[in-house]
Amino acid sequence: MIENRPWLTVVSHATLLLGIALVALPVWMALVASTHPASAFGVGHIPLWFGDAGLDTWKTVLLEKAGNGIDTPVFFMMLNSLVMALGITFGKIAISLLSAYAIVFFRFPFRNLCFWIIFMTLMLPVEVRIVPTYEVVANLDLLNSYTGLTLPLIASATATFLFRQCFLSIPGELVEAARIDGAGPFRFFFDILLPLSRTNIAALFVILFIYGWNQYLWPLLITTDDAYYTLVMSIKRMLSVTDGDIAWNQIMATTLLAMLPPVAVVIGMQKLFVKGLVDAEK
Amino acid sequence: MTVTFPQKGLPWLLLLPQLLVTAIFFLWPAEQALEQAFYQEDAFGLSREFVGFENFIELFTDPLYYQSMLTTLFFSFSVAILGMSVALLLAVMADRVIRGKLAYQTLLIWPYAVAPALAGVLWWILFDPSMGPIALWLESAGVDWNHYLNGNQAMILVVIASTWKQISYNFLFFLAGLQAVPRSLIEAASIDGASPFKRFWTIVFPLLSPTTFFLLVVNLVYAFFETFGVIDATTKGGPGQSTNTLVYKVFEDGFVGLDLGGSAAQSVVLMGIVGLMTVIQFRFIERKVQYS
Numbered sequence: 001m002i003e004n005r006p007w008l009t010v011v012s013h014a015t016l017l018l019g020i021a022l023v024a025l026p027v028w029m030a031l032v033a034s035t036h037p038a039s040a041f042g043v044g045h046i047p048l049w050f051g052d053a054g055l056d057t058w059k060t061v062l063l064e065k066a067g068n069g070i071d072t073p074v075f076f077m078m079l080n081s082l083v084m085a086l087g088i089t090f091g092k093i094a095i096s097l098l099s100a101y102a103i104v105f106f107r108f109p110f111r112n113l114c115f116w117i118i119f120m121t122l123m124l125p126v127e128v129r130i131v132p133t134y135e136v137v138a139n140l141d142l143l144n145s146y147t148g149l150t151l152p153l154i155a156s157a158t159a160t161f162l163f164r165q166c167f168l169s170i171p172g173e174l175v176e177a178a179r180i181d182g183a184g185p186f187r188f189f190f191d192i193l194l195p196l197s198r199t200n201i202a203a204l205f206v207i208l209f210i211y212g213w214n215q216y217l218w219p220l221l222i223t224t225d226d227a228y229y230t231l232v233m234s235i236k237r238m239l240s241v242t243d244g245d246i247a248w249n250q251i252m253a254t255t256l257l258a259m260l261p262p263v264a265v266v267i268g269m270q271k272l273f274v275k276g277l278v279d280a281e282k
Numbered sequence: 283m284t285v286t287f288p289q290k291g292l293p294w295l296l297l298l299p300q301l302l303v304t305a306i307f308f309l310w311p312a313e314q315a316l317e318q319a320f321y322q323e324d325a326f327g328l329s330r331e332f333v334g335f336e337n338f339i340e341l342f343t344d345p346l347y348y349q350s351m352l353t354t355l356f357f358s359f360s361v362a363i364l365g366m367s368v369a370l371l372l373a374v375m376a377d378r379v380i381r382g383k384l385a386y387q388t389l390l391i392w393p394y395a396v397a398p399a400l401a402g403v404l405w406w407i408l409f410d411p412s413m414g415p416i417a418l419w420l421e422s423a424g425v426d427w428n429h430y431l432n433g434n435q436a437m438i439l440v441v442i443a444s445t446w447k448q449i450s451y452n453f454l455f456f457l458a459g460l461q462a463v464p465r466s467l468i469e470a471a472s473i474d475g476a477s478p479f480k481r482f483w484t485i486v487f488p489l490l491s492p493t494t495f496f497l498l499v500v501n502l503v504y505a506f507f508e509t510f511g512v513i514d515a516t517t518k519g520g521p522g523q524s525t526n527t528l529v530y531k532v533f534e535d536g537f538v539g540l541d542l543g544g545s546a547a548q549s550v551v552l553m554g555i556v557g558l559m560t561v562i563q564f565r566f567i568e569r570k571v572q573y574s
Contacts, residue, residue, distance in 0.1 A: 026404035132314035
């Protein structure tokens with residue numbers, strides 16, 4: 001603090017509190033709405049204070065069925081989301097670690113070309129090439145499968161760049177020392193490189209988990225079977241019920257449950273999250 | 283880095299998974315889109331004929347496409363500017379306070395983790411004309427709110443939902459930028475009698491310009507490509523064409539309209555745009571590295 005200006009400090013706190021309130025507003029509303037019976041919404045407006053049907057709604061949605069045309073319970077879709085998110089996260093980290101390792105620690109023909117091919121994936125987000133990618137996956141018979149949910153999304157230029165950056169900062173002497181001591185490429189990778197990249201991997205894990213969990217368009221397109229619905233995309237299916245029949249309390253409870261895991265990850269691993277966010281943009 | 287391992291075959295083996303996935307799910311579809319863009323397919327996908335540049339000519343003579351471009355530009359800049367302004371204000375305040383900084387940060391950054399589609403649904407309901415608390419409040423204030431019918435209001439709604447999610451990101455980067463501003467500069471200005479307001483506009487804000495520019499690019503990319511869920515879960519491009527952004531249009535024309543050639547042509551145009559943005563982003567980052 002440069003100088004003491006009490007009124008400005010008060011304004012600062014007030015602005016921040018207002019910001020927090022605005023940011024939290026939709027979630028507050030969803031939480032309140034999920035505690036009222038479905039019939040409360042037809043009559044005019046969303047109630048402003050908690051009702052007493054909360055426990056019932058949450059229990060039904062989580063354990064029995066999500067409602068609004070979806071017969072599978074939320075916890076089941078949560079498992080699907082978890083499989084997809086972890087599949088994408090581990091897949092991305094694994095193949096990016098390997099390719100960054102190859103690019104930094106080996107010399108071979110077309111090395112730069114390979115790097116550029118990986119770089120190009122940055123320019124082709126799935127939203128842009130959606131129709132042909134769908135056709136490719138359909139041709140490979142991967143619709144309605146976990147492989148189809150994860151595999152097409154695991155190529156990652158960002159992760160490869162990040163690990164490349166991280167590997168480049170490892171001093172050459174270390175590699176030399178390892179080689180003199182008789183460590184081959186595998187030994188070096190597992191005993192030196194992986195332990196040194198631990199924090200980077202963890203930070204990236206947080207970011208990629210959020211990315212994977214929040215996938216929307218892709219699962220929406222390739223899953224038509226309830227058994228593979230993921231939680232985030234199921235909201236869209238729930239909303240497509242005819243207007244009068246929508247049970248808003250169930251939708252709100254499902255929405256909250258769908259955002260809970262990634263939000264918990266961000267709050268619980270805030271330091272790693274911030275690091276991952278900053279790293280990923282370098 | 284000069285020390286390497288001598289193996290010749292191993293690096294290919296290590297690269298294989300990444301290259302395979304890239305080839306099968308990125309390059310192949312991209313090539314398909316390129317090819318498809320020059321063909322016209324019948325509605326059942328049974329036959330197709332080569333039409334040269336006709337799909338592109340059709341696209342660029344279609345007033346709807348230009349409208350969608352304008353919609354996208356308006357939407358993206360609104361999200362970027364609104365999100366950055368709010369985040370900058372909050373970051374400046376958070377940079378000032380001494381007590382509870384981390385708590386404020388925690389309570390402001392969590393929306394980053396909320397999926398765009400869910401953000402869309404939440405705001406959609408808050409503004410619902412028949413039951414949403416905000417819509418009812420607006421009504422009592424004399425605003426006739428109905429985003430089902432009014433295109434401008436639908437646009438405002440998707441902008442708010444998309445911005446809400448992005449504030450956290452901007453906030454973190456602005457806060458980091460603010461903390462990097464040398465204290466001595468601000469102290470000197472303060473001894474010279476510059477008010478906090480003046481210090482911000484003449485010293486801090488100019489020093490933040492690399493962060494601001496970086497965030498502008500990132501926000502535009504976000505608004506272009508990652509807000510698909512917000513639009514799809516709420517307005518579906520409507521009412522009319524009022525929230526039909528370029529990325530949404532590719533999906534809609536391809537999967538709903540089944541105009542595969544037209545959709546592919548749009549994909550090709552979008553790939554060009556992403557390519558351009560990526561280059562801008564990277565040129566800028568190179569420059570940032572030099573300055574730091």
